[in-house]
Amino acid sequence: MARPKQNLYGQEMGSKGFLTREKIIATTTELLGRRPLREIKVAEIGQSAGVSTSTFYIYFETVSDAALAAIERVNQASPEIINLMESPWPRNKLLQNSRALVNMYFSIWDKHHALLRVRNFVADEGDKRFIDARRRSIEPLLLRFQDKVRELQEDLPEERRLDPASTVSVLLAMLERTAQVIRLPSAHRATRPRQVETAAFLVASALSGGVPFLDEMPAAKGQSGDYFKGDIEGAASN
Amino acid sequence: MARPKQNLYGQEMGSKGFLTREKIIATTTELLGRRPLREIKVAEIGQSAGVSTSTFYIYFETVSDAALAAIERVNQASPEIINLMESPWPRNKLLQNSRALVNMYFSIWDKHHALLRVRNFVADEGDKRFIDARRRSIEPLLLRFQDKVRELQEDLPEERRLDPASTVSVLLAMLERTAQVIRLPSAHRATRPRQVETAAFLVASALSGGVPFLDEMPAAKGQSGDYFKGDIEGAASN
DNA sequence: CGCAAACTTGACGGGGCGTCAGCTATTTCG
DNA sequence: CGAAATAGCTGACGCCCCGTCAAGTTTGCG
Numbered sequence: 437m438a439r440p441k442q443n444l445y446g447q448e449m450g451s452k453g454f455l456t457r458e459k460i461i462a463t464t465t466e467l468l469g470r471r472p473l474r475e476i477k478v479a480e481i482g483q484s485a486g487v488s489t490s491t492f493y494i495y496f497e498t499v500s501d502a503a504l505a506a507i508e509r510v511n512q513a514s515p516e517i518i519n520l521m522e523s524p525w526p527r528n529k530l531l532q533n534s535r536a537l538v539n540m541y542f543s544i545w546d547k548h549h550a551l552l553r554v555r556n557f558v559a560d561e562g563d564k565r566f567i568d569a570r571r572r573s574i575e576p577l578l579l580r581f582q583d584k585v586r587e588l589q590e591d592l593p594e595e596r597r598l599d600p601a602s603t604v605s606v607l608l609a610m611l612e613r614t615a616q617v618i619r620l621p622s623a624h625r626a627t628r629p630r631q632v633e634t635a636a637f638l639v640a641s642a643l644s645g646g647v648p649f650l651d652e653m654p655a656a657k658g659q660s661g662d663y664f665k666g667d668i669e670g671a672a673s674n
Numbered sequence: 675m676a677r678p679k680q681n682l683y684g685q686e687m688g689s690k691g692f693l694t695r696e697k698i699i700a701t702t703t704e705l706l707g708r709r710p711l712r713e714i715k716v717a718e719i720g721q722s723a724g725v726s727t728s729t730f731y732i733y734f735e736t737v738s739d740a741a742l743a744a745i746e747r748v749n750q751a752s753p754e755i756i757n758l759m760e761s762p763w764p765r766n767k768l769l770q771n772s773r774a775l776v777n778m779y780f781s782i783w784d785k786h787h788a789l790l791r792v793r794n795f796v797a798d799e800g801d802k803r804f805i806d807a808r809r810r811s812i813e814p815l816l817l818r819f820q821d822k823v824r825e826l827q828e829d830l831p832e833e834r835r836l837d838p839a840s841t842v843s844v845l846l847a848m849l850e851r852t853a854q855v856i857r858l859p860s861a862h863r864a865t866r867p868r869q870v871e872t873a874a875f876l877v878a879s880a881l882s883g884g885v886p887f888l889d890e891m892p893a894a895k896g897q898s899g900d901y902f903k904g905d906i907e908g909a910a911s912n
Numbered sequence: 913c914g915c916a917a918a919c920t921t922g923a924c925g926g927g928g929c930g931t932c933a934g935c936t937a938t939t940t941c942g
Numbered sequence: 943c944g945a946a947a948t949a950g951c952t953g954a955c956g957c958c959c960c961g962t963c964a965a966g967t968t969t970g971c972g
Contacts, residue, residue: 447918452969456919472799474712477959488921493961557795560854561710567858598875602868605860606852606876613851614844616798620805622843630840634880637836638844641879642872685949688938694950715928726952731930 443494457495459485461509464502468550473503500558507555507569510548513576516540521580525588530644535636538611542632545615553616578604581643589645598645607642610635681732695733697723699747702740706788711741738796745793745807748786751814754778759818763826768882773874776849780870783853791854816842819881827883836883845880848873 443449449457463485467476476499482489496502517540525533545552555573559566582600589597614635618628681687687695701723705714714737720727734740755778763771783790793811797804820838827835852873856866 443919445918450918450969453919472796478961479959489960490921490962491919494919497961553795553798557791558710559858560791598872599863599865599868601860601864603872605855605864606848606869606872609851609855610844610848610876613847617843617847620797622839625837626839626843627837630837631844634836634841634844638848638876638880642876681950683949688949690938691950716930717928727929728931728952729950732950735930 444497445494453495456485456487456491460487460492460495460502461505464499465506465509465551468503468506468554473499473554503551503554504565504569507551507566510544510551510555510573512544512552512573514540514544517544518576518580521577521584525584525643527644530588530640531636534639534643535632538632538635538639541611542615542618545612546619549616549619552612556612574608578608581607584643585645588643592645596645598642603642607639610638682735683732691733694723694725694729698725698730698733698740699743702737703744703747703789706741706744706792711737711792741789741792742803742807745789745804748782748789748811750782750790750811752778752782755782756814756818759815759822763822763881765882768826768878769874772877772881773870776870776874776877779849780853780856783850784857787854787857790850794850812846816846819845822881823883826881830883834883836880841880845877848876 441449443453443457447453460481463481464476467481467484478489478492478499481499481502482492485492492502496505517537520533520537520540555566555570559570581604585598585600585603614631618631679687681691681695685691698719701719702714705719705722716727716730716737719737719740720730723730730740734743755775758771758775758778793804793808797808819842823836823838823841852869856869
């Protein structure tokens with residue numbers, strides 16, 4: 437977002453500078469698809485992009501910064517997904533729609549897995565720019581997801597509803613990580629279609645708040661501490 | 675595991691060498707708690723551990739290798755968790771037990787988040803040693819999780835059961851990522867206790883295979899492709 | 913055309929990387 | 943015990959990447 441109008445020297449960027457910057461971003465994107473971030477050198481980007489390292493430093497401070505610019509271009513909320521999330525989800529289509537959502541979500545991760553992985557990793561390290569990039573990228577999805585939670589749980593008695601913000605946060609966490617894990621070789625017999633199926637099942641369960649064991653369900657928004665008094669060692673450490 | 679008996683020079687390690695190696699691992703662990711992996715220099719580890727950089731290279735090839743050694747020491751399957759997973763889970767305690775499990779799991783991530791994050795990131799990049807480290811670390815949990823799926827779904831008609839391997843893979847993915855995300859500042863009102871609650875709810879749902887919308891549930895192990903025919907762009911790319 | 917702003921680069925000092933020869937400490941064993 | 947063998951440690955060095963700067967080239971505009 438907020439495409440910069442100046443380079444790092446404070447100069448107004450004209451068409452030539454803009455193109456050079458674009459080429460650097462494109463090259464960085466390309467390299468990140470083939471090699472871990474930490475192995476990508478400024479000299480390598482320069483060589484592939486056909487500019488000197490000095491030129492690189494006119495537009496970016498570090499390789500991570502160039503990667504961030506590439507990451508900002510990834511649209512996690514494709515028109516298809518938005519469209520799906522904004523259409524009504526009748527009860528008898530809940531699982532089908534969840535499945536479609538999961539597949540759409542995974543296909544975006546398939547396409548951009550290197551960039552999205554780096555984004556999340558650096559964000560997890562606490563880098564505010566990457567945290568913001570992630571937040572901005574998932575926000576359109578997140579808000580519509582929350583609406584779906586409210587929509588699908590409006591029939592439930594209040595005390596059995598799940599908190600929309602927390603529910604969506606956990607669901608997106610599941611989707612993010614499953615999209616990654618699904619790419620790793622699995623020693624156990626977890627196949628992609630079956631993991632899609634499980635993910636869809638969980639999305640549907642959480643969205644609808646449906647539970648088959650209501651008899652023992654306490655206030656759904658309760659404090660978890662009430663039910664687990666074991667020795668949580670340093671649960672708030674670091 | 676498989677503590678090396680030799681250093682990288684092919685020498686048998688005596689007690690002195692062993693202690694030096696331990697000190698390097700401990701220092702690496704400590705530094706990783708304060709600073710991202712990529713910023714940690716060999717010289718810094720050496721200085722903190724009271725050895726020269728040359729000594730470092732006798733025991734490890736790179737900083738990542740030292741980090742891997744530190745990671746191998748983390749036991750994700752604490753006795754408490756194993757104990758919980760091996761005890762019976764009566765239906766009317768399903769959610770409580772799930773909640774306890776989630777809290778135990780999160781507390782381990784709280785304690786070792788830096789190491790576990792690095793482990794998963796490097797594994798996701800395709801590094802076999804880190805992939806193996808992750809697999810070995812979660813296996814005790816994973817197997818017992820699978821047993822619970824079978825145990826809790828044995829009453830269900832076969833066509834409604836979830837595939838244990840895929841179910842557990844997705845659940846662990848959810849727990850791993852949620853344990854991370856829970857640490858990030860949340861712009862929306864997702865609080866830790868509520869995210870624990872949602873995670874526990876999803877664990878309980880998946881373990882029991884319970885669904886409130888059985889009427890439209892197809893063969894639970896089906897191919898996801900049957901239900902989503904939209905334009906999945908490059909779902910198997912890269 | 914001519915000037916100012918935009919753009920690019922080669923060259924360079926600084927610093928982390930990884931190796932090696934040579935020294936010290938410990939162990940082995942006659 | 944003493945000496946040879948083995949384990950352990952390090953300073954110094956060459957290499958490569960980093961990030962900057964002064965000095966050049968190109969572009970746009972009056």
